[in-house]
Amino acid sequence: QVQLVESGGGLVQPGGSLRLSCAASGSILSIGLRGWYRQAPGKQRDLVATVTSTLFTNYADSVKGRFPISRDNAKNTVYLQMNTLKPEDTAVYYCNADRALVEPMKGPRKYEYDIWGQGTQVTVSS
Numbered sequence: 736q737v738q739l740v741e742s743g744g745g746l747v748q749p750g751g752s753l754r755l756s757c758a759a760s761g762s763i764l765s766i767g768l769r770g771w772y773r774q775a776p777g778k779q780r781d782l783v784a785t786v787t788s789t790l791f792t793n794y795a796d797s798v799k800g801r802f803p804i805s806r807d808n809a810k811n812t813v814y815l816q817m818n819t820l821k822p823e824d825t826a827v828y829y830c831n832a833d834r835a836l837v838e839p840m841k842g843p844r845k846y847e848y849d850i851w852g853q854g855t856q857v858t859v860s861s
Contacts, residue, residue, distance in 0.1 A: 736761055736837075736847065737759055737760070737761040737763060737766075737832065737835045737837060737847050737850050738759070738760050738761060738850075739757050739758070739759050739830050739831075739832060739850055739851065739852035739853075740757065740758050740760070740852060740853070741755060741756065741757045741828065741829070741830050741852045741853065741854060741855040742755070742756050742757075742758075742855060743755040743756050743855065744828060744855030744856045744857045745856075745857070745858070746858045746859075746860065747820055747857070747858070747859055748820075748859070748860070748861050749820060749821060749822060749859055749860075749861055750819060750820065751820050751859070752816070752817060752818045752819075752820065753817045753820065753857060754814060754815070754816050754817070755771065755814065755815040755817065755828055755830075755855060755857075756812055756813075756814055757769070757771075757812065757813045757814075757815075757830030757852055758810070758811060758812045759811040759812070759832060759835065759850075760811070761835070761837055762837045762838045762839060762840070763811055763835055763836070763837055764836040764837060764838055764844065765788070765808075765835070765836045766788065766808075766811060766832050766834070766835045766836075767787070767788055767832070767833050767834040767835070768785055768786070768787055768788070768832070768833040768834070769785065769786050769804075769806050769813040769830065769831070769832055769833075770782065770783070770784065770785035770786070770804075770813075770830065770831045770832075770833070771783040771784050771785075771802075771804060771813070771815045771828055771829070771830055771831075772828070772829045772830075772831060773824075773826035773827065773828045773829070773857075774826055774827050774829070774854075775825060775826040775827075778826075780829065781795065782795055783795055783798055783802060783804075783815065783828070784798065784802055784803075784804040784815060785804070786804045786805065786806050786813065788806075788808065790805075790806070792804055797823075798817075798824075801817065801818050801819045801820075802815055802816065802817050802818070803815075803816050804816075813830060815828070817857070820857075820859045821859060822859045822860060823859075824857060824859050825857060825858050825859050825860070826857060827854040827855065827856050827857075828854065828855050828856075828857050829851055829852055829853075829854045830851070830852045831849070831850065831851055831852075832850040833848065833849060833850075834846055834847070834848050834849075835847045835850060
């Protein structure tokens with residue numbers, strides 16, 4: 736079973752930077768679309784950025800130009816570099832993989848879908 740583990744969250748002052756990482760583990764052969772989402776208290780979970788396996792990226796308007804997303808397919812890891820952080824960026828950040836091809840120890844290869852990490856808190860405050 737594929738697991739996603741986020742790291743890199745924390746408390747930062749406005750204007751500061753953080754880098755989030757999300758490592759996928761398991762008997763993974765390939766992963767499709769990778770993405771970051773965030774959820775502020777009392778609000779729905781929203782898209783932040785996505786990157787395809789061929790490195791095509793997509794961003795929410797609120798983070799364009801500030802939060803570049805990248806991935807290292809060899810490490811099954813996706814990154815979110817968060818620059819010029821604002822208080823309104825405060826949220827729990829979740830990473831997602833839309834589809835992963837895995838090779839179990841027993842049985843045929845199979846796809847797992849819509850995989851989420853546990854989330855990491857980002858707080859922007861002075």
